[in-house]
Amino acid sequence: MKKLSWFNKVMFFFNIVLTVLTFIAYLLPFMAPKLFPFLSVFTLMMPLMLVLNFLFFLYWLLQTKRQMLLSGLVLLLGITFVSKCYKFSSTNMPEEKDDFTLMSYNVRLFNLYDWIPRKDIAGTIMGFIKEKKPDIVCLQEYSKRGKASFPAYRHKFVFGRDGETGQAIYSRFPIIDSGHIEFPGSANNVIFADIKKGKDTLRVYSMHLQSIKISPDIHEKINEEKSKVIFKRMSEAFAKQQHQAELFEKHKGSCRYKMVICGDLNNSAFSYVYRSVKGKMKDAFEEAGSGFGKSYNYKYYPARIDYIFTDKMINVKQYTTFDTFVNSDHFPVMTRLSLKEEE
Template identity: 80%
Template sequence: MKKLSGFNKMMFVFNMVLTVLTFIAYILPFLAPKLFPILSVFTLVMPLMLVLNFLFFMYWLLQTKRQMLLSGLVLLLGITFVSKCYRFSSKNLPEDKADFKLLSYNVRMFNLYEWLPDTDIPQKIKDFVKEQDADIVCLQEYTKRGNVRFSGYKHKFIFGRDRLSGQAILSKYPIIDSGHIEFPDSGNNVVFADIKKGKDTLRVYSMHLQSVKISPDIHETIDEEKSKIIFGRLSDAFKKQQQQAEIFDQHKKDCSYPMIICGDLNNSAFSYVYRSVKGKMKDAFEEAGKGFGKSYNYKYYPARIDYIFTDRRIDVKQYTTFDTFAYSDHFPVMTRLAFKEEEE
């Protein structure tokens, strides 16, 4: 520090503070939100922390200062977090007749309450789903009041309360069993369908965990009082999400089929909830995605809160985030999959 200018000394102090906060964020996915609900909010800004660490690394590198080692070490130790945040190259393996596609999309009740000025949202979503021609479609915040019928899907399971918001699983393959998981004191839930594809059977879970109740449409200035309200909502939501993830974990233990878990977790890939739901499964974005994988329409922040997790007996051959289709506050995500060939 002695050889640093006054400005660089100040920059290095900021760098050290950022390092401490980043290491705290690294630890948080392993700590239950019920224990540290306020600290859990740090996981939402992990991408920003990683970007700032990279900028500090470049700042010191260009000056050939050894202080670059601090942020360099932070990035090296958090390499798995970097891969969850950003993918530099995608995977697109050749198509095969045994492949199948799964699309997951939070449709925000087909714009039932006119959050968006476009009055033709239901038809546009219907056309989009038809164009993608996925074999399995999972829709969160589905409503029958949207009066949207998806032709081409003979098999379906739809669950909802009072014909309002619910979930739907649409399939071109036969559904041999289905059901749902209720959460206490919440309108959120999980639905599942056991789907027969040729000689294989797989279970598809579609989930919608507790919302943080912060709209991407908010543009007003956030003062201290509003900040307290937002932090309170986030911490309460994360505690509920933990409870919901634990209920879900007990349910999936009874399933012997290869599983696909998809849907809206309302939390980042750096959270305890993500780690709990994912378990030992593969994150399709990490396997084959590209870029930030932004799935929630925050204007200035690449939020990825919609996921597709796959069983290790299933290959991920392609992954796409449709981040230009602004028909909801979420963007649809889709993956092309195939069962691994059994070794003889």
């Protein structure tokens, strides 16, 4: 420290503060939001903290200062968090005849209340799905009043508490059973379909956890008072999500089939809720994605809150985020999969 200029001493002080905050963030996925509701919101800052640590590492490296070891160690210890935030290269394995594709998409009621100043949203989404030809489609915030139809899919399960809005699963393969999981005191839920593919039966869960009710344009009208309200709303939503994740975990524990879990978790990949829902399954983005995997249309933050998790007995061969298809506040995500043979 004695050999550092006064400016570098100030920089190193901020580097130390950042290190402490980053290590706290590393612990948060293991801390229940019900016990630490305000701290749980802190996980949303993880991508920014990882970027800042990388910039500090470069800053000291260019000066050949040993202080670079501090941020270097932080990044090394958090390497699993880095892979959840950004993937440098994608996997694109050769397509085989038994592969199948699955798309998950929060369609925001097909723009029922004109959030986007266009009248053709439902038709555009229908055309997009027809073009991409996924074998299984899971739609969150589905609305019958959106008047969207998908005639290419002979099999479907649509569920909504009010008979109008909810979720839907469309499949080219037969659905032999289906159902839903209710969340007390919430309009959100989970639906599932047991899908027969060849000799295998695959359970597909589509989930929509408690919304934090923050619109993509929130940065344009935020102030100190509103930020406090938003912070409180988010912490309460994360606590509700924990309870919902626990209900889901109990339900999936009784499933004897290979599983795919997809949908809108309304939380980051650094959260307790993500860790609880994912369990020992694979994150398709980590397996075969690239870039930030941004799935929520927020201008200044690469939010990935839509996920596809797969059983370990399922190969993830490709993963795509369609982040230029702006017809909802979410972007569609799609993966190409294949079932492993039983050993």
